[in-house]
Amino acid sequence: MTGTIKSREEVNLRVNISGSAGAFVSDNGNITVTIPKEIVYNPNDFTTKTSIPQPFKLENVTSDATNYRLTFSIDRSTIGANDAFNGIFEIKFGAPVMTVGDAYHDTQTFAVDYAGQNKQVTADLQKQNVAIMPLFDKWYKGDFDKDGVATLNTMDAENNSFQLVVNYRRIDLKNVVITDTMPKGTSLIASSTRPSISGDAMGKEGIRILKVTDFDANGTATKYKYVTGDFQDKIHLDKETNRFTVECGESC
DSSP: OOSEEETTOEEEEEEEEEEOTTOSOTTSOOEEEEEEGGGOSOTTHHHHTOOOOTTEEEEEEEEOSSEEEEEEEEOGGGSOTTOOEEEEEEEEEEOOOOBTTSSSOSEEEEEEEETTEEEEEEEEEEOBOOOOOOSEEEEEESEEOTTSOEEOOSSOGGGOEEEEEEOTTOOOOOSEEEEEEOOTTOOOOOOOOOTTSEEOOOOBTTBOOEEEEEEOTTSOEEEEEEOGGGGGGGEEEETTTTEEEEEEETOO
């Protein structure tokens, strides 16, 4: 992999493996790919977004304080004892939101170890400018196509994560009503809860509401609380139109 990693972009790490005849023996036949931990938004992407072709197989994912290590095996029965080998696979994962001035290293180093070899490549980060806090916005964390258009993951619903963000500008709003219409044939499921967030994590109609309780000096939300229970009679889902409504009133 070479080039640039952009904020919130899907990263495709292309691994090209080659060796001479007899290079992949039992004591060094595995492949280890090292990926910087800070550049991976969700390590589940390694298994849900990545399809590994034969003769490769993802055996396990481990980590330390700074890196993820993905170990792959090779089915050596598919390689002739006197044959050289060349094969390619891709690892896909989403990058986090990265803004100018944050702590992410500007250059990221990826490594692959196999058959007694160690190879490294680097990629630069392209961080986004600190955004003006939105009055209303819709954020999506999931798959994107080559043009940056969001696409739904049909294999793992939890990879399709939407957030409707209201009043991060923290101004006085009245009679706020939020509506959204989901694509035909889709439905909502509640996202996974986070133990670090306080409050009752109950949901309604597949919706959870969080309130920001702390912002940092740049206006970035740093602490949340589950408050869905405060809106139990104000969350409505029309299953005929696939449209939901949340009546916030003056609580946003």
